[in-house]
Amino acid sequence: xxxxxxxxxNFNPIMDAQLLGGALQGISCEKDVLxxxxxxRCNSQRLMIAEAYRDMYGRDLITDLKENLSHHFxxxxxxxxxxxxxxxxxxxxxxxxxxxIEEKCLIDILASRSNMEIFQTKEAYLMQYNTDLQQDIDSExxxxxxxxxxxxxxxxxxxxxxxxxxxxxxxxxxxEACQRKTGEHKNMLQMILCNRSPQQLWMVFQEFQNISGxxxxxxxxxxxxxxxxxLLVAIVLCIRDKPSYFAYRLYNAIxxxxxxxxxxxxxxxxxxxIDLMNxxxxxxxxYGKSLFHDIKHFASGHYESALxxxxxxxxxxx
Numbered sequence: 001x002x003x004x005x006x007x008x009x010n011f012n013p014i015m016d017a018q019l020l021g022g023a024l025q026g027i028s029c030e031k032d033v034l035x036x037x038x039x040x041r042c043n044s045q046r047l048m049i050a051e052a053y054r055d056m057y058g059r060d061l062i063t064d065l066k067e068n069l070s071h072h073f074x075x076x077x078x079x080x081x082x083x084x085x086x087x088x089x090x091x092x093x094x095x096x097x098x099x100x101i102e103e104k105c106l107i108d109i110l111a112s113r114s115n116m117e118i119f120q121t122k123e124a125y126l127m128q129y130n131t132d133l134q135q136d137i138d139s140e141x142x143x144x145x146x147x148x149x150x151x152x153x154x155x156x157x158x159x160x161x162x163x164x165x166x167x168x169x170x171x172x173x174x175x176e177a178c179q180r181k182t183g184e185h186k187n188m189l190q191m192i193l194c195n196r197s198p199q200q201l202w203m204v205f206q207e208f209q210n211i212s213g214x215x216x217x218x219x220x221x222x223x224x225x226x227x228x229x230x231l232l233v234a235i236v237l238c239i240r241d242k243p244s245y246f247a248y249r250l251y252n253a254i255x256x257x258x259x260x261x262x263x264x265x266x267x268x269x270x271x272x273x274i275d276l277m278n279x280x281x282x283x284x285x286x287y288g289k290s291l292f293h294d295i296k297h298f299a300s301g302h303y304e305s306a307l308x309x310x311x312x313x314x315x316x317x318x
Contacts (some may be wrong), residue, residue, distance in 0.1 A: 003273035004312035007042045017052035029068045032303040038080050039309035046081055072261045073303040079269045085120035091266055093129050096140045102228045110152040111234035112242055120153030144186045145228040151194040162199035171207035178223040193235045201239045242279035251287050257299040268310045
């Protein structure tokens, strides 16, 4: 793993539950204690703490966090308490059923998850909301954007298979799709990007460059627009280098939207045990300043402390 949060050594869920109980049930909530414990335990350890907490106090830890905390700090602390698939399901539900559809959240999750992750998320979604993820995507989104999301949500991408002999054919289909832009060509484009294995797509992208003299991302950006275009580009970028994709999304969320809190929180929590170290590295290489520096510059208070604890900045990042 290249995550920033690792299992805590000498872990004692009963002691942690006791400390959290004291922090939450005192006269004023001791937020520093919450940060020290919940950002320094891996997800499976946090789930054990929640179980010990329930046994000890007869109360649900997530409910107590929601009741005692507010604003973005609450979102971070509560988000840390969900298992990964449940957290993705929670974010997808709110993206689909909130006041406005959050297309970028749908893109971030569905373009980047493996077949197994998507399968687990769909199960969690059904269990938590008693409805089917694909049905909700179908009813809440439109056009080729919807069709591509639906395809990704099937979680049926081929794995580990690469066939050089068909890579040039696929590349030619993609090139035609970028030239002609009919409904049929859009369908072919998304079918290839959603169903071929990552290894196969690496070869397809190289063949596309050979055929067209153009990078596939530049071609998609030149031919399509809107969320359909953003989704196709996200798929390509995630196939090539997932940490770079998330570094780019974090940079945009921090700088282009006046600190888009939901995006920053979601990416830091979701990637904290997978590749957040790599994301931090790509961020610094690409943008000159560290992720730690930029969060410190834009966030404040206990919310800032919680994000920085998850980000786990290096000494030179101060």
